[in-house]
Amino acid sequence: MKWMHVTYRIAASADTIAARAEALAREQSVECPVAAVTDHRVREAVMGRVLHLAPDGPSHFRAVIALALETVGDDAGQLLNMWFGNVSLQPDVCLVDVRWPDGLPALPGPRFGVAGVRERLGVPHGAITCTALKPVGSSVAALAALAGQQARAGFHLIKDDHGLADPVSAPFAERVPAIQAAVDAANRETGGRCVYAPNLNGGPRAVQGQLAVCREAGVGAVMLCPLVLGVSQVAELVHDALGVPVLAHPALGGNLRIDPAVLFGTLFRLIGADMVIFPNHGGRFSYDVATCQRIAGALAAPLGAHRPALPVPAGGMTPARVGEMCASYGEDVVLLVGGALLAAEAPAQAMRDFVQAVAAQGGRHG
Numbered sequence: 001m002k003w004m005h006v007t008y009r010i011a012a013s014a015d016t017i018a019a020r021a022e023a024l025a026r027e028q029s030v031e032c033p034v035a036a037v038t039d040h041r042v043r044e045a046v047m048g049r050v051l052h053l054a055p056d057g058p059s060h061f062r063a064v065i066a067l068a069l070e071t072v073g074d075d076a077g078q079l080l081n082m083w084f085g086n087v088s089l090q091p092d093v094c095l096v097d098v099r100w101p102d103g104l105p106a107l108p109g110p111r112f113g114v115a116g117v118r119e120r121l122g123v124p125h126g127a128i129t130c131t132a133l134k135p136v137g138s139s140v141a142a143l144a145a146l147a148g149q150q151a152r153a154g155f156h157l158i159k160d161d162h163g164l165a166d167p168v169s170a171p172f173a174e175r176v177p178a179i180q181a182a183v184d185a186a187n188r189e190t191g192g193r194c195v196y197a198p199n200l201n202g203g204p205r206a207v208q209g210q211l212a213v214c215r216e217a218g219v220g221a222v223m224l225c226p227l228v229l230g231v232s233q234v235a236e237l238v239h240d241a242l243g244v245p246v247l248a249h250p251a252l253g254g255n256l257r258i259d260p261a262v263l264f265g266t267l268f269r270l271i272g273a274d275m276v277i278f279p280n281h282g283g284r285f286s287y288d289v290a291t292c293q294r295i296a297g298a299l300a301a302p303l304g305a306h307r308p309a310l311p312v313p314a315g316g317m318t319p320a321r322v323g324e325m326c327a328s329y330g331e332d333v334v335l336l337v338g339g340a341l342l343a344a345e346a347p348a349q350a351m352r353d354f355v356q357a358v359a360a361q362g363g364r365h366g
Contacts, residue, residue, distance in 0.1 A: 001045045002102035003066040006083055010061050011092035021050045021063040024093065027086050029067055046071060062096070074106040076271045077232035084258060094257040098266060104304040107270040108239040110246075113307025114332050117245050117274050120220060121156045122193035126331050126362025129355050130157040130312065132338035133164060133179070140170045144182040146342075151186030151194040153351035154359075157334065158183065159223045160199035162249045166206070172198070173213050180217040195220035197247050204233060211241055221245045227252035231271050238272025247312070248273035260291055265298020269309045275334050280313030280325070289328075296329055310334050319354040326361040 006028075012020045025048030030037050037043050045068060052064040072079045084095045110116075118124055131150050133143050143164075150158050158179075166172045176198045183196045198214060200207050200222050207229070214222060221244050226234045228251055238246060248268045256263065260278065268276045278295050279285030296311040311329055314336040325335055335358055344350035 109306030
């Protein structure tokens, strides 16, 4: 019998927590009353077990539940379902931690990881620089011109904005080859190795068509939103179709009552993200320092045989925070700054200054 240990935070009194935890263990496993479980094997090997209860603040408890790995198979969507499917509908329950005493489901994990991304981008040490193509609504020509400017400024990685899907103003099949050509031209001019990551989007047929466009254009990475595309589709893409590093975006990941370190640090890494964007503290979102550090820690922590992934703290970051972010995350980090550079009085110079500031930090911390 193989189990995963899932920790939930439950609003309950001392008198009711034991019953609540037992009910949760059944809900997330056999999904029926104990009396209905007449098969001995199911009772012993499948039905969830309450392992531990502990107070966690006023009127709250932490419950550690053992859930059977056999109920997951090797499907990422089913993993998420067994963690939190039905009980996510109970507003006083949060998923806060997952441990793997008996091994992991057979999910792909990062194909490149930190070392592989560094090799692809030609950045053996120091923080990796990243920027975004904005605003949504721009033409193909405008986006390609911007990408060329960003590549000439020395960025290691340029990504589509996550809202840039297949708009009439810049259809995917037209946009991607044009932007890749602009980046290639800039690389020839500067001797750089800047990589462009287009945003895969849509259903399975659409994504397969986009992959064909990416291969034809010679793109060196892709971005995707796992909670928009579906975590199962992402895991299959990484396992079967993607031969380039994957940058994962956290869209739709807010207010799910799943701890961000579990969602972005563990799940996104299990399904194959090599780099994971998350809202950094002090930006236009509300994560605190401790949460950001836990996400970064989960991306680097031992996880079976899976490679570590790179944290990408983002969300309204500015060049003024380069030193702080390098000190906070160390050199294995991707620093993503987008809109602040485009809003500068002299965007091209602001881009160059940002890249140089990051390079200087690498020398300082190397």
